[in-house]
Amino acid sequence: ETGVTQTPRHLVMGMTNKKSLKCEQHLGHNAMYWYKQSAKKPLELMFVYSLEERVENNSVPSRFSPECPNSSHLFLHLHTLQPEDSALYLCASSQEHHGGGLSGELFFGEGSRLTVL
């Protein structure tokens, strides 16, 4: 138990579906992240929210849409995905300095395994 909970753990969707991934952290952190993990590839940073503001968007296609309603919750809305988007999507949280930058390690959830048919 890392203090970061992701749902659903597994999701299968067609290319025309709309679905959402949810992440919740119980650690009192002020930053949350979405990472994509594909086989044999590095974890790819997708989005960062610091103090509920999106501070980074790493050229992610618009078919991925993040939402951070408060410092404890993070969503990833999925729409019109492609088969190559099939991957493990990891949420993480951390405490950041007020001026930005990590002040400790990231805590990860167990991920949502997405399969796009």
Add this chain to the structure above:
Amino acid sequence: GQNIDQPTEMTATEGAIVQINCTYQTSGFNGLFWYQQHAGEAPTFLSYNVLDGLEEKGRFSSFLSRSKGYSYLLLKELQMKDSASYLCAVVNQGGKLIFGQGTELSVKP
């Protein structure tokens, strides 16, 4: 550009010592993390280095040389449960964590 290199796979024997290397070229450097990830589970924190030298924590140690852009994770007295993926990650100038592809370690009896 940003590049973090580590071997894709390693195999070692139970009870032995294994060293997993990581080299990096990043836009700035504000520390280096090692994470362990068992199949189907969340990555979990192992160690953090920001100054040159060796950090020891039980059976695991991590070394950093900033001038060489190099780190290693040393695992002693290997156990079967140490079979996992080991992720090297660097905090870049922007304060964000950039990961290598991970090293899949298999521990054999």
